[in-house]
Amino acid sequence: MAGPNELLAALDGVGADRRRGGYSRHVFDDAERELREWFVEQAEARDLRTTTDQNANVWAWWGDPGEGAVVTGSHLDSVPGGGAFDGPLGVVSALSSVDLLRANGFTPRKPLAVVVFAEEEGGRFGVPCLGSRLLTGTIDADRAGALRDPSGVTFAEAMRSSGADPARIGRDEAALRRIGQFVELHVEQGRGLIDLDRPVAVASSILAHGRWRFRFSGQGNHAGATLISDRRDPMLPASQLVLEARRIAAGVEGGRATVGRLVPNPGGTNVIASAVDVWLDARSPGDRPTRSIVEDLSGAAAKFAAAEGCELDVTEESYADTVHFDAALRDRLSGLLDDAPALPTGAGHDAGILAAEVPTAMLFVRNPTGISHAPEEHAEPEDCDSGAHALAKCLAHLAG
Structure with missing residues (x-):
């Protein structure tokens, strides 16, 4: 035994x-x-x-x-x-x-x-x-x-x-x-x-919990040859999303929001990314608060993307009430x-x-x-x- x-x-x-x-x-x-x-x-x-x-x-x-x-x-x-x-x-x-x-x-x-x-x-x-x-x-x-x-x-x-x-x-x-x-x-x-x-x-x-993918699309380019003023860098709104997720979730009782995975494309050290995928895990004691976290964060992410001249696509990958x-x-x-x-x-x-x-x-x-x-x-x-x-x-x- x-x-x-x-x-x-x-x-x-x-x-x-x-x-x-x-x-x-x-x-x-x-x-x-x-x-x-x-x-x-x-x-x-x-x-x-x-x-x-x-x-x-x-x-x-x-x-x-x-x-x-x-x-x-x-x-x-x-x-x-x-x-x-x-x-x-x-x-x-x-x-x-x-x-x-x-x-x-x-x-x-x-x-x-x-x-x-x-x-x-x-x-x-x-x-x-x-x-x-x-x-x-x-x-x-x-x-x-x-x-x-x-x-x-x-x-x-x-x-x-x-x-x-x-x-x-x-x-x-x-x-x-x-x-x-x-x-x-x-x-x-x-x-x-x-x-x-x-x-x-x-x-x-x-x-209640789920996973969402935020894809920020910009313009890939050379890290040394591209002036800051000429950039459409999706890493910036992606980074802002990580910070905003903590702030928004902290305002919801029992809320949790986590970015545990972030993947830039193409992922070179001396390359401005053309796109960045960010995966959000959001949870709370109920359906409405959980979806509220994601909705508020999606709205903020859209503003972050627009400010950098980037596009945003949000996809729900899984959800359970x-x-x-x-x-x-x-x-x-x-x-x-x-x-x-x-x-x-x-x-x-x-x-x-x-x-x-x-x-x-x-x-x-x-x-x-x-x-x-x-x-x-x-x-x-x-x-x-x-x-x-x-x-x-x-x-x-x-x-x-």
Whole structure:
């Protein structure tokens, strides 16, 4: 029987990012494929039946697949330079839960499955929770297939190179019917459990959040031969956007606005950029405040662009409204876990996408650093064990 810490240790080094620190594991790249293969090996070693659905999500079934199943799992991909726990902790805890249940002589009365979702972070193709969005049909299949990574490879091309058929992607009614309830365990991305001095919590809600691309277009030119007065430099309005995002979000209660990626074209040190793409992540406790942040920032960005003689194009790349997890399921699991506290989260998850389709819940495991999406992300071994035991207890209750 393997615990979550032992299973996590087996992943150490896969996709390690020497430049950024942490891990870079993106859908269909070598590291992510290695992790998928590892998951299949681990599942089959437990006599779980594995399949990959039409949207590249991997399933491992305890017994025969069937409708009304209790499903758990998470993802194995990461943000660029991400931590070791975001995603993989949920997967290894699910496998460990199967071991714990079997060691206790448990036999599920309902079908039980572990799932690994594809491209949860959007680290390669830009859209988060892509596997669960395709599963539920909340992203258009043609749009998803045409998404491009930074090298210009489309999602369809990457999927085809992995041996899958991109012509089949899209809402999967059969797979959705099999999910009766979904419970995702995740390392906490914040300080709630630190302040409460508890190892495990249940989720109450997810902030409304989305991603927008601001493209500023100007005139590429020579950095030394072009007078300041003759420039149409898109880097200037792009830079102003970064500062304005902080100012506008600070005026919205619970608002967050982040520019984590900015790409100039062509990107030479001695070249005035011809265009600059800026990606904005905006979040708040509600739909209207989140969209207000983006609308106000779009208006300001248009003025910044006009002042420099540049053009602006704003594209919404993804959006999810506020998610409130199934209250009855949340309360059942909280009571089962010694009145575990219910915490909101500012982070998006596949569970948030599935919540519109099936009763869904989340468990959080304490993160003593409070840091996530960075190498300092952490969870203590004893808390990881507590999380796996809590998940096993929830699965036994739901599937037994």
